[in-house]
Amino acid sequence: MEKRHSEIRILKEIAELLNEGTEITGILSEVLTKLLHVTGLSIGWIFMIGPDGKHLLAAKENLPPALSHSDYEPMCKGDCWCLDRYNNGRLQKAINIIECKRIEDALAARREDTNGLTHHATIPLRAGSEKFGILNVGAPNKTHFEPEELALLESIAFQIGTALKRIKLTELEQETALTAERNRLARDLHDSVNQLLFSLSLTARGGAEMTKEIDTKETFTYIQDLAQEALSEMRALIWQLRPRGLENGIMSALVGYGQMLGLQVQSEVNGVVSLPGKVEEALWRIGQEALANCKKHSGQTNAAIQLSIEKHKVIMIISDCGSGFHYNEELGSIPSLGLQSMRSRTENLNGQFSLQSSPQNGTEIQIIIPI
Template sequence: MKDKLKLLKDIAEFLNEETDLKTMLDGALRELIDHTAFETGWIFFINEAGEHEMAAHYQLPPSLKKRDCHYMEDGSCWCVRAYQKGHLQTATNIFVCSRLEKAQLEFPGENKGITHHATMPLISGTESFGLLNVASPNREEFDKDELALLESVSFQIGSTLKRIELTAKEKESVVIKERQRLARDLHDSVNQMLFSIGITSHAAKSLSGNGKVDEALTSIENTSKHAMKEMKALIWQLKPIGLENGILHAIESYSDLLGVDVNIELEGFYSISDAAETELYRVIQESLNNVMKHSGVRAADVKMTVQDKQLVTTVTDRGAGFDLRKKTVTSYGFGNMRERIRKLGGELDIETEIDEGTVVRITVPIEE
C-alpha cells in the first residue's frame, strides 16, 4: 500500500498528462484500487436529468458483471438519488446498496464478500459530474482517513474532467474556424469551377449538331448542376450561412437545397443564445438530411413552440419510419444529435414505427 501523499502525487501526475476521457478514468481508478485497501471501484456519470451511466469500473465482483453489468446499469439507487437531490457533498459510507443486494440475491456467493461501499461526488468548483464508489470485502464502513483519501482523489478526477471538457470546447472552436475556412475555399474555388463547367457545356451544346455530342454535353451540364447543389448543401453544413437572418429563414433555405418541401410553424416568442441556436439548427439540419436519405418522402413539418420556459421543436415526416430497437439506426446520427442537445440542457426523443413516419422532438431551455 502506497503512502497517502505519494499516491495522491502519482495520481495527480497521471491525471495531468491525460487528455483521453476513458483512459483517464480507467487509469485513475486502477491506481486508487491497486495501492489502497479498496478492492473494487466504479464511476457513474450522472446527467442533469438524473440518468446515470457507468463510465468506468475496476475489479467488480462477478455478480455485478453478470448480464452485461445489468445491476450497475439498470435502475436507480440510494447514492444516485442522493446525488440528484444534492445531498452528497463529502465522502460517505453507504449502509445499504440496493445494487449489491439485488446481485447477491440472484447470484448467491458471487459478491466476493462485498456488501457496502463508500461514495463521493466528482466535483470541480460548483459543477458535479457524477460519483466515485469504492468497496472492499467484509467492510461495512470506512474510516475517516480512507474517506479523506477518497475525497482527494474525487476532487482530482473532477478537476481533470473539467479540464478535458474545456480542452474539447477549445478544440471544437478551432474545428469550427477551420470548417468556416473550408467553406469559403469551397465556395470560392470548387463552386466557381462547377459553375464554369455548366456554362461552357451549355454554350457548346448550342453550337453542336451531333446528337451524341449533344447528349454528352447535356449530361455534363446536368451533372455540374447536381454537383453545385450538393456542394452548396455541404457548405451549409460546414458553416450555417443564413442564421444571421434567423433560424426559420435558414431552415427554409437549407430545405430548398436538399429538395425537401418543409412546412414551418412558430408559436410564441423565444430567446436563446447564438451558440444554442446554432446547435439547434445543426440538429434540425441532420433531421432533414434523414428525411431526404431514409424516409422515402420529400416533405416534412417543422414546428417550434414555446412551452413552460422551453422551446419545443418537432421535425415530422410521413415516410417509411424504422425500428428504433435495431442498432442499424446509428446511421441516422441520433447519438450525436442527442449529445448536442444534452449539452444545451435539453432532450431529444424519437417516435417512429415502420410505415408510420418519424417525429424528432427537441426540447431546449429558453433564456429568462
C-alpha cells in the same frame, strides 16, 4: 511522517495518470484501478451523472457477482441512496459510511455472492461548482473509513473532477477548431470551385447560343447541364460544411436547407434553449439526411419539422406525407445507410431513434436526445 509521505506519493501517482489522459472512459477505468491498488482497497465503481440525474456506470473494478450479473444490470438500473444524495444536493463531500442499497436489494433477492461487501464510501466528483458524478469505494467486511482515509479519497476525487473538466474543455476547443476549419473550407469552395462552375455554365450556355451546328450545340448544352448539376452538388456541400442560418438556431438552418433542396418545410418550435454543440451538430446532420431523403424518395415537395425542448431533453420529429416504404420497427432492421447513420448519431449521444413508415402513408423520424 511516513503516513504523510505515503499520501503524497498516492496523490502524485494519481495526478500523473490523470495528466496523461485524454479520453474520459479510459481515464476513469485506469485511475480507479490505480486508486484501489495504492490505497489497499479492492472494490470500486464510478457513476457519471447527467443534468437529468440519470447515471452511467463509467468504470468498475472487482464488483461482486451480486452486482455484476446480467451485464451489470443491478448497477445500471434503479436509484440508490448515494445517487439520491447527489441529485438533491446533499452529497457535498466524502461520506462515511453509506450502507449499499444495491447490496441490500441483492440480498433481498436471495443472492449471497456479495463477496463480503456491505458498505462503501461515496465521494462526489467535482471541479469548483461543476459536478460530474460519484466515486464509490469499499472492501470486503469494511464498515468504516477513518477521517484521514476520507480526506485522501476527497483529494483524489477532486483531482479526477479537475481532469474531467480539462478533458471537456479540450473537447470543446477541438469542436471550435473543427467548426472554424469547416467555415474556412466552405469559404474556399464558394470563392473558387463554385465560381468556376458558374463560369463554366455561362460559357457553355453562350457557346450553345453562338453555334449553329446541331452536334456542337448539343455538346455545349450537355456541358451546361453537367456544370449546373455540379453547381447544385457544390452548393449542397457548402451548406453541409457551413449552414447559413445556424447562428439563428437549428430550425432556421434546417428550413433554409430544405428550401435550397426545393422543399416547402413547415416548422414548429416549442421551448427555447441554447443546445450543446454536439447535440446541435447531431440534429443538423440528422435533419439534413432526413430532408435529402424526403426530396429523393417521398415524391412530395412538402415536409414538416417539430422541435420541442422539454426538461433535460430535446425532441425533433421530421415527417412527410410521401410514398413511404415497408418497415417494421420491432424487427429493428434499418433499411438504408442514411437511416443507420441517423440512428448512430442519436445513440452516440445516449438518445433514442424511432422510425415509422408504410407504403403511401409517408415517413416519420423521431429523435430524442438528453441535454
